Amino acid sequence: MAHIRVQKDPFDVAQELAALQKKGADMGALVSFTGLVREFDDDRRITKLTLEHYPAMTKRQLHAIAAEAEARFSLVHCRVIHRFGPLHPGDPIVLVITAARHRKAAFEGAEFLMDWLKTKAPFWKKEESSNGSQWVAAQESDDLAAQKWTAPTVKPNGQ
Amino acid sequence: MITCLYFAWVRERIGCDEESLSPPSEVGNLHQFLDxxxxxxxxxxxxxxxxxxxxxxxxxDYATMDSPIKKGDEVAIFPPVTGG
Known part of the structure; x- marks a missing residue:
């Protein structure tokens, strides 16, 4: 069962990993990804990043996608924590932890969840930087990354 | 009555984050609602x-232009998301 939290407060990665590890012995791999606020984006120095979200949709969609990730990659557990509100360079924004019997499933499950969070989770970032204040634009590279999970599987002969 | 929510720069441009709206009965899908x-x-x-x-x-749930809209629905309008 996935553990999902959307919160204003910071999270402690070590504590979250330990909590998940306690859930059972049927896991051989634990993968964690932490997303942080960058200090520089191109030549802009970021001073503050404010995350806005759509709580009802976030909750509904996150539970659905976490359940899909668990089924698709045979994850034993997964944990997703996403923050909102004002953040500063170096602050953690998002944490994804996946637990599986083998590492490949844990790595892939974490990547799948992050690609989905980047392209579908209803969060928006407003950045304050040396260039003033602006809404962060979506990246095409994130859409392309997410598409690979829905693309048809390449046949063994490469055709 | 339809509840319409706005986020990010859509919210800023419209000037509020939520409105209760009563579109005429011929508004049956998202395309017509936006018009x-x-x-x-x-x-x-x-x-x-x-x-x-x-x-x-x-x-x-994500919707497209031909998605039906009916009384009591919650419609949200926003820019492409930038979470994670």
Whole structure:
């Protein structure tokens, strides 16, 4: 069962990993990804990043996608924590932890969840930087990354 | 009555984060709803001028232009998401 939290407060990665590890012995791999606020984006120095979200949709969609990730990659557990509100360079924004019997499933499950969070989770970032204040634009590279999970599987002969 | 929610720069351009709206009965899908909504004020027209750079949800699920809309629905209008 996935553990999902959307919160204003910071999270402690070590504590979250330990909590998940306690859930059972049927896991051989634990993968964690932490997303942080960058200090520089191109030549802009970021001073503050404010995350806005759509709580009802976030909750509904996150539970659905976490359940899909668990089924698709045979994850034993997964944990997703996403923050909102004002953040500063170096602050953690998002944490994804996946637990599986083998590492490949844990790595892939974490990547799948992050690609989905980047392209579908209803969060928006407003950045304050040396260039003033602006809404962060979506990246095409994130859409392309997410598409690979829905693309048809390449046949063994490469055709 | 339809509850309409706005996020990020859509919210800023329209000037509020939520409205209760009663579109006429011939508004049956998202495309028709946006047509009607964009005539509400200059701010709405400005925010909704290019639907290709917007994303939509009906009752917290992503929606497309032909998605049906009915009384009691929660419609959300926002830019492409930038979470993670």
């Amino acid at each position: 009607w909504l964009s005539r509400k004020s200059a701010a709405h027209a400005h925010a909704l001028s290019d639907p290709t750079i917007l994303r939509f949800a009906i009752n917290q």
